[in-house]
Amino acid sequence: MRVTLKDIAEAAGVSIMTVSNVINGKRARVSAETVDRVRRIVAELGYVPNAPARSLAARSSLMIGLLVPAATEDSLAISPHNTAMLGHIERGLRRHGYHLLLRGVAERAEIAEALRSWSLDGALLLGFLDEEIDGLDKAVIGTTPVLAVDSYSTNPLTTGVRSDDFTGARLAAAHLLDLGHRDIVFAGPAFTDVGVVHERFLGFRAAFDDRGLSEMDCPIEIVNTTYDDGVGLARRLRSSHPGATAVFTTADILAIGLIDGLKDAGTAVPEDISVVGFDNIDVSAYITPKLTTIAQDIGGKAAVAVDRLLAKVTGQPSPDTPHVLPVQLVERASTTGPRDR
Amino acid sequence: MRVTLKDIAEAAGVSIMTVSNVINGKRARVSAETVDRVRRIVAELGYVPNAPARSLAARSSLMIGLLVPAATEDSLAISPHNTAMLGHIERGLRRHGYHLLLRGVAERAEIAEALRSWSLDGALLLGFLDEEIDGLDKAVIGTTPVLAVDSYSTNPLTTGVRSDDFTGARLAAAHLLDLGHRDIVFAGPAFTDVGVVHERFLGFRAAFDDRGLSEMDCPIEIVNTTYDDGVGLARRLRSSHPGATAVFTTADILAIGLIDGLKDAGTAVPEDISVVGFDNIDVSAYITPKLTTIAQDIGGKAAVAVDRLLAKVTGQPSPDTPHVLPVQLVERASTTGPRDR
DNA sequence: CCACGCAGATATAGCGCTAAACCGACTCTG
DNA sequence: CAGAGTCGGTTTAGCGCTATATCTGCGTGG
Numbered sequence: 042m043r044v045t046l047k048d049i050a051e052a053a054g055v056s057i058m059t060v061s062n063v064i065n066g067k068r069a070r071v072s073a074e075t076v077d078r079v080r081r082i083v084a085e086l087g088y089v090p091n092a093p094a095r096s097l098a099a100r101s102s103l104m105i106g107l108l109v110p111a112a113t114e115d116s117l118a119i120s121p122h123n124t125a126m127l128g129h130i131e132r133g134l135r136r137h138g139y140h141l142l143l144r145g146v147a148e149r150a151e152i153a154e155a156l157r158s159w160s161l162d163g164a165l166l167l168g169f170l171d172e173e174i175d176g177l178d179k180a181v182i183g184t185t186p187v188l189a190v191d192s193y194s195t196n197p198l199t200t201g202v203r204s205d206d207f208t209g210a211r212l213a214a215a216h217l218l219d220l221g222h223r224d225i226v227f228a229g230p231a232f233t234d235v236g237v238v239h240e241r242f243l244g245f246r247a248a249f250d251d252r253g254l255s256e257m258d259c260p261i262e263i264v265n266t267t268y269d270d271g272v273g274l275a276r277r278l279r280s281s282h283p284g285a286t287a288v289f290t291t292a293d294i295l296a297i298g299l300i301d302g303l304k305d306a307g308t309a310v311p312e313d314i315s316v317v318g319f320d321n322i323d324v325s326a327y328i329t330p331k332l333t334t335i336a337q338d339i340g341g342k343a344a345v346a347v348d349r350l351l352a353k354v355t356g357q358p359s360p361d362t363p364h365v366l367p368v369q370l371v372e373r374a375s376t377t378g379p380r381d382r
Numbered sequence: 383m384r385v386t387l388k389d390i391a392e393a394a395g396v397s398i399m400t401v402s403n404v405i406n407g408k409r410a411r412v413s414a415e416t417v418d419r420v421r422r423i424v425a426e427l428g429y430v431p432n433a434p435a436r437s438l439a440a441r442s443s444l445m446i447g448l449l450v451p452a453a454t455e456d457s458l459a460i461s462p463h464n465t466a467m468l469g470h471i472e473r474g475l476r477r478h479g480y481h482l483l484l485r486g487v488a489e490r491a492e493i494a495e496a497l498r499s500w501s502l503d504g505a506l507l508l509g510f511l512d513e514e515i516d517g518l519d520k521a522v523i524g525t526t527p528v529l530a531v532d533s534y535s536t537n538p539l540t541t542g543v544r545s546d547d548f549t550g551a552r553l554a555a556a557h558l559l560d561l562g563h564r565d566i567v568f569a570g571p572a573f574t575d576v577g578v579v580h581e582r583f584l585g586f587r588a589a590f591d592d593r594g595l596s597e598m599d600c601p602i603e604i605v606n607t608t609y610d611d612g613v614g615l616a617r618r619l620r621s622s623h624p625g626a627t628a629v630f631t632t633a634d635i636l637a638i639g640l641i642d643g644l645k646d647a648g649t650a651v652p653e654d655i656s657v658v659g660f661d662n663i664d665v666s667a668y669i670t671p672k673l674t675t676i677a678q679d680i681g682g683k684a685a686v687a688v689d690r691l692l693a694k695v696t697g698q699p700s701p702d703t704p705h706v707l708p709v710q711l712v713e714r715a716s717t718t719g720p721r722d723r
Numbered sequence: 724c725c726a727c728g729c730a731g732a733t734a735t736a737g738c739g740c741t742a743a744a745c746c747g748a749c750t751c752t753g
Numbered sequence: 754c755a756g757a758g759t760c761g762g763t764t765t766a767g768c769g770c771t772a773t774a775t776c777t778g779c780g781t782g783g
Contacts, residue, residue, distance in 0.1 A: 043739095046739065057739090057763090058764080059763080061740070070762065071761070072760085075762085087521070089495060089498040089499045090739085091501060093433075093434040093500075093738085093740090094738070094768090097741090097769065107484075119468075128465075131460075131484055131486050132452065142484075143483075145472050158432075159433045183384070268664070297668050323609070327609070327638050327668070384769095386769055386770085388769080397734080398769095399732080399734085400731085400732065411732070412731070431769085431770080436769080437738090439737080439770040440738085441771095
């Protein structure tokens, strides 16, 4: 029924190992004629190697796990930014001959389980909280190469790749300040004293410091990063921060919801309120007004993540400092000077 | 180093099979005390089953392949609609204890290879061309349950799930006709005499027939379904179809590009040209004007696909007619009567 | 009191593949 | 011309797990 090495071996009149060697390109110890013959029979019989068997014997599966945080609820499980990363990562891995096991992770414990069960050759952790990454010690990870993307964890086992969030936020805030805004709201998810959001907050503050505006009040709005949360924020913004003339958000999708919510409430963007996003997802260029945002190099981040992980997988020592990708301000139409119509 | 069944067995003073039975919940032949003891030791030693070994021995991997068409070029490999499906499918599979192997497929032959190599328990084919699905005979598929999503192929091996494309297009065209449009362009990718796009074309024409407008000219614009293609279409629309007052597109992302292109060229949407999309991806509600489109029940489609596939996987006979999900017109702001300002 | 069934296990035999050791026949080479 | 390679393989020994017998007491009914 299923064609195995044995079948090929019998048909070709050689041993099973010879066939294996041919298939794996270890032609060193096989004559050219034998290679040809085996190749022909493989094609004839439509042989396809059995991956589990290969994994079991070789202790390598050519499979890379991609773990992404997933909500247990019914909301969109994968963020737009992670979705964009996903496509690039899949392509990158495929080009290198690896396969991708996609796994949404709802609870912390699942990370460990996912890592160890599938004898994965390696795993990429996309956008987890730093404390989750911190918790991954040798006992949990075992010997699986793991790399965290977008993490500020100092866990040496997961040293990975991220964007320059600090500079991004600083650029965004500088842009708003230079336009003349002074009452700027920082909108993003709850953060502790470390992590992506915290870093963006620091960058945001730094722009004020740069201009000697350290004493200035910077209202913070804690809000999740979905479209609906943006709409919700818009609803309460006028009452909670009546004087605000600009909002810096930590995610484009949040900014987009915010803009739509503001427009629905009759607040003009950018005339009444300027909005800056972060990520530069595709959609940001499609909306009206086109979103001013901080562009992350998504393709670059994915490529570095894949390269670094595969290097680790093939046993090369990996650097112990994260690769930080530059970001840049993409000035579009959602920002202008205050009362500047 | 790695904890195996053998280690547990030794520690518990039982045979390896007893441990295996406990782990797989076949407690029928194991006493309650033994179950407890083994359970405790499993937890203590942090045992996690080795999936490849299990797959090899049990000829079942708990892995479902998700194959999506992928461009070889650098463009976004996964369409927005498939991306949306992806999230729902992953969640559905995870809830049932299955894992997801995501695989972009650039060439036809890869489908066969992907299907057979990973002793997948089943596979979902997302949005492939009908002729590609047709080519999947017993010899290619083997015994792997396979289900095609969004296909009109009559291949009984892949009978799956799709939306009611015909009705969707008919609704869209009817909507435009009812608004008074007569010169409507059909914009979508090249199609043959079968398949999603063809079906939408038939539905589009049917709306004309319904109104006794069979003789009416329906210009067709062959265009791929990306944002950029939409922009490109906008550029040539005025010259190629100067009289057109409305465009029906086969994908939202194409419609969005078209709208942006038209706006850039100074053509007002919907005042000068009405645009209807298809899919109702999230973005369609974010743009300005909000896109009138045909909503597919993405969550429903994903759920049915998962349910049907898993039924097949567990050996239940599967229906030989595709599950067709209803669609509905979502009337938003990108359509209005011609010259109706 | 003896086959007989049955709970509670265990022993055996692979699944399909690979790593590593081994082997015979040649070819060098000093 | 003996010892040391090389070539072109083959054999052996699993990887960690599961399916399928098989075994061992022990209570039972006839």
